[in-house]
């Protein structure tokens with residue numbers, strides 16, 4: 001019998017660098033500990049991890065909406081762990097074929113580069129990049145034109161159907177969101193040297209990477225002190241979104257338009273499509289027989305994050 005577990009969490013490279021205060025940090029730590037505990041108890045055979053990228057692994061010279069990695073390596077940005085993930089190549093390839101067979105045209109990478117979007121959840125929840133076999137599934141969440149929430153749901157649905165055929169202990173994990181607006185450059189407005197890095201930033205120097213990270217940290221400092229042009233975190237929208245997931249309302253997920261997500265959840269709010277895909281995978285894999293508990297939410301400006309965790313398990 002297959003067994004399924006759903007775990008979703010925000011990521012933020014500002015964790016550990018800017019400090020929202022002891023109370024909030026220990027709240028977050030407890031929320032993460034609950035995820036860690038249930039993951040360890042579950043003893044997964046494989047994790048299907050839906051994550052975004054931030055112009056570290058995917059660039060405008062060839063930007064897919066979705067991509068499954070049959071091999072993947074973390075670049076180690078923002079001090080995250082660097083090195084290979086334990087990707088089961090055969091299984092990842094079969095997953096890609098199954099997704100294509102179900103009508104979702106997803107790309108494949110045999111050498112996927114991932115950033116903190118994939119590395120941080122693995123590090124936070126398992127202490128390593130290679131503790132468990134992981135199938136990394138990229139969803140373009142920052143580089144317009146973006147895939148729709150509807151397509152992210154169909155991607156998740158296809159992955160869930162594939163996973164349910166495996167007779168294994170499967171985790172659907174999502175890394176991203178909720179509403180947030182860190183400073184991410186846009187190709188339309190970037191000066192030439194920044195545009196070049198969006199087109200192909202695979203060979204930036206450590207100094208260039210350091211400058212970029214320092215800029216994000218400075219932006220977060222200003223955002224937290226209220227002196228920033230960045231749009232605020234939107235707890236109302238975040239709570240509505242979590243509510244839809246709690247109700248298992250897949251049709252409501254389809255109705256989120258990209259215009260609405262940008263306007264209400266911010267430019268990086270599109271990372272919620274990782275949550276949409278993972279929840280949809282859980283729904284498909286369990287035939288809708290699962291329960292969702294949104295376990296933690298707080299708007300944390302120091303981390304530029306509507307920071308949330310959610311778990312789902314099959315009904316007994």
Ligand SMILES: O=C(O)CCc1cccc(O)c1O
Pocket residue numbers: 011012013014054176177180182183184216268303304305
């Ligand atoms: O380096 C970047 O491009 C953005 C870093 C970043 C900051 C806050 C929240 C996030 O989700 C995130 O990814």
Ligand SMILES: [Fe+2]
Pocket residue numbers: 011052054117176177268271
């Ligand atoms: Fe992000």
